[in-house]
Amino acid sequence: MAVFQAFRCIHPAPGLEQEIAALPYDVYSREEALAAVKNCPRSFLRIDRAETQFPSQVDAYDERVYEKARDLLWSMVEQGEFVEEAKPAYYLYELTMNGRSQTGIVGCASIDDYLSGVIKKHENTRAEKERDRIRHVDVCGAQTGPIFLAYRQEERISQIVDTAKEQEPMFSFVSEDGVGHRGWRIEGPQQIWALSEAFWSIPHLYIADGHHRAASAVQVGQLRRQSCPAVTGEEPFHYFLAVAFPDTQLQILDYNRVVRDLNGLSRAEFLERAGESFQIQLLSERRKPDEKGTVTMFLEEQWYLLRAKPEIRTSDPVDGLDVSLLQNYLMGPVLGIGDPRTDRRIDFVGGIRGLEELERRVHTDMKAAFAMYPTSMEELFAVADAGLLMPPKSTWFEPKLRSGLFIHGIGRK
Numbered sequence: 001m002a003v004f005q006a007f008r009c010i011h012p013a014p015g016l017e018q019e020i021a022a023l024p025y026d027v028y029s030r031e032e033a034l035a036a037v038k039n040c041p042r043s044f045l046r047i048d049r050a051e052t053q054f055p056s057q058v059d060a061y062d063e064r065v066y067e068k069a070r071d072l073l074w075s076m077v078e079q080g081e082f083v084e085e086a087k088p089a090y091y092l093y094e095l096t097m098n099g100r101s102q103t104g105i106v107g108c109a110s111i112d113d114y115l116s117g118v119i120k121k122h123e124n125t126r127a128e129k130e131r132d133r134i135r136h137v138d139v140c141g142a143q144t145g146p147i148f149l150a151y152r153q154e155e156r157i158s159q160i161v162d163t164a165k166e167q168e169p170m171f172s173f174v175s176e177d178g179v180g181h182r183g184w185r186i187e188g189p190q191q192i193w194a195l196s197e198a199f200w201s202i203p204h205l206y207i208a209d210g211h212h213r214a215a216s217a218v219q220v221g222q223l224r225r226q227s228c229p230a231v232t233g234e235e236p237f238h239y240f241l242a243v244a245f246p247d248t249q250l251q252i253l254d255y256n257r258v259v260r261d262l263n264g265l266s267r268a269e270f271l272e273r274a275g276e277s278f279q280i281q282l283l284s285e286r287r288k289p290d291e292k293g294t295v296t297m298f299l300e301e302q303w304y305l306l307r308a309k310p311e312i313r314t315s316d317p318v319d320g321l322d323v324s325l326l327q328n329y330l331m332g333p334v335l336g337i338g339d340p341r342t343d344r345r346i347d348f349v350g351g352i353r354g355l356e357e358l359e360r361r362v363h364t365d366m367k368a369a370f371a372m373y374p375t376s377m378e379e380l381f382a383v384a385d386a387g388l389l390m391p392p393k394s395t396w397f398e399p400k401l402r403s404g405l406f407i408h409g410i411g412r413k
Contacts, residue, residue: 002118002151003110004199004244006088006192007236010142010407013083018173020044020081021181021402024145026129026212030060042081044404047072048136048144061132066139073140074412084409089187090195091406092164093243096180097399102249103161105195106183106406108239109149109205111221114214119149120204120384123211123392133216138224141412143217143241145403148209150377153246156198160191171405179399183406205244206384209397214240220410241408243401247377254288254351254374255396256358257326258366261345263336267300270334277329278306286355289373295326298355298362298369306330306370317382322373323394341392348393 012020019040025048028036033049046052050069051060058064076082091106113119137143151157169182186192207214217240224237262270271280278295283303289296293313295306312329314320319328331337337346347366349357351374358369375395383390 001200002202002205003113003239004105004107004202004205004242005196005239006090006186007108007239007241007408008085008088009091009106010077010082010084010409011091011405012171013081014171016042016081017171017181017183017405018175020404021173021175022048022404023400024210024403025049027400030056044144044402047140048403061135063135066135069136070140070412073142073144073407082407087187088192089185090192091170091186092161092182092184093401093405094165094169094180094182095399095401096182097178100251101180102245103165104148104243104245104401105157105161106146106241106243107195108236108408109147109242109244111218111238111240113205114218114240117387118204119214120206121211121214122207122380122384122388122390122394124389125212125215129212130216130219133213134219134223137216137220137410138413141410143213143408143410145210145213145241146401146406147207147214147217147240147242148397148401149242149244150206150208150247150250150380151202151204151244152381153248154198154202156201157195158246160186160195160198164191175402177399181402181405199244204385205242206381208245208250208380208395209401214242217241224410235411236408237410239408241406243406247381250377250397252374252377252380253396253398254372255323255393256349256351256372257331257340257370257393258347258349258358258361259331259335259337259345259368259370260347260365261367263334265334270299271304273334274306274330277309277312277325279309281305281307286359288355288371292322292373292376293325294373295322296371298358298371299367317379317386318388318390321375321379321383321390321394323375323391326370326372327391350396350398352396352398 019042022044037046037052094103172182221237293308297304337343
C-alpha cells in the first residue's frame with residue numbers, strides 16, 4: 001500500500017501566487033534564469049536558482065548560493081509573502097493547457113516507500129545532479145519543487161477530488177505561457193482520513209517526472225535520520241513533497257532527436273542502411289508519426305516516414321519502446337551513437353516545441369531530425385513494474401508543475 005499523507009504546507013500569501021510560481025529549476029540555463037528573475041523579482045527561481053543573486057563568476061554550486069536560497073525563502077515567510085500553515089492538509093493542483101485539464105493531489109509520499117519499491121522509478125539519476133538538490137533541500141530545510149507522481153485511477157479518490165473542487169479555489173491564474181493554474185485545500189478531518197485510506201489501497205505510485213528531486217529528498221531524509229538523536233518516525237523529513245495524478249488524465253508528449261552528422265555516410269548510403277530495419281517512405285509535407293512503431297525524419301529539406309519492420313519489433317517493455325528501436329537499429333549501428341547520454345553528436349528536443357523547431361535545428365546546427373511517437377502511460381507503467389529503466393529522454397510531460405506554490409518544510413538546522 002502507498003503512504004501519501006497530508007502535510008503542513010508553506011504557500012504564497014493570497015494574491016501572490018502568480019508572481020511567485022516558477023517553472024522547475026532545471027528547465028532554465030543560468031542566463032535564462034537570471035532574465036526571468038529580473039522580469040519578475042518575486043519569482044521562486046531566485047530561491048530555486050539562487051546563483052541569480054550573485055555575479056556570474058560565483059559558481060552555481062558555491063555554498064553561499066545554498067545559504068542565500070535559505071535566507072530568501074525564510075525571509076519571505078517572516079515577511080508574510082509565504083504562509084506557513086499550522087495544521088496538516090491536502091491540496092489539489094489543477095493545470096489546464098490547450099483546453100485539457102489534469103488535477104493532482106498535493107501531499108507527502110514516504111521515503112520508505114521509495115526505498116522499498118512501492119514508489120516505482122523508470123529513469124536513472126546522475127550523482128552530480130543529485131548533489132545540487134541535496135544541498136538545496138538540506139540547507140533550505142524545505143522541499144521546494146514537487147515530484148510528479150502518477151497512479152492508476154481509483155474511483156474513491158476521484159470522488160473526493162470532484163467534491164473538493166466544488167469549493168472556491170484558493171488561487172486561480174493563467175501563467176505567461178497560457179497554462180491555467182488552480183488550487184484547493186482539503187482540510188476536514190474526515191476528508192483527510194478518507195483520502196489517506198484511499199491511497200492505502202493503491203499498490204504503487206510511479207514517478208512520472210522529477211527523479212532527481214525524489215532521489216535527493218530521500219537522501220536528505222536518510223542523512224537526517226542518521227544525525228537525529230531520537231527519531232520518532234513523525235518528523236517531516238521522512239516524507240517528500242509530491243503531486244499525484246491519475247493516469248487517465250496524463251499525456252506524454254514526444255521527445256525528439258536531432259543528430260549532428262550522418263557518421264560519414266552520404267544521404268543515399270544512410271537511407272540504404274536505415275532501410276535494413278525500417279521501411280522508408282517519402283512524405284509530401286512535414287508531419288508527426290501517427291502510430292507506434294513509426295518515426296518521421298527530416299533530412300536535407302525532405303521529410304520521410306520510417307516504419308519499424310516486423311522483425312525488429314518486440315513485446316519487451318524496454319526494447320519494444322520506439323525510442324529503443326530507433327537507438328538499437330539506427331542511432332547505434334548506423335550513426336555510431338552508442339551512448340545517447342554522453343555522445344555530443346545527439347541532442348533532444350521536447351515535443352512541446354513542435355516540428356518547426358526540428359527543422360530549425362537542421363537548418364542551423366544539425367544534420368537530421370527524428371520526430372518520435374509519444375511513449376504511453378501504459379508503457380511507462382510496464383517498464384517500472386518490470387523493475388527496468390527507460391532509455392534517456394523517453395518521456396516529456398506537459399504542462400510542467402510550478403515550483404513555489406506548495407512547499408514542504410523539513411526543519412531548519
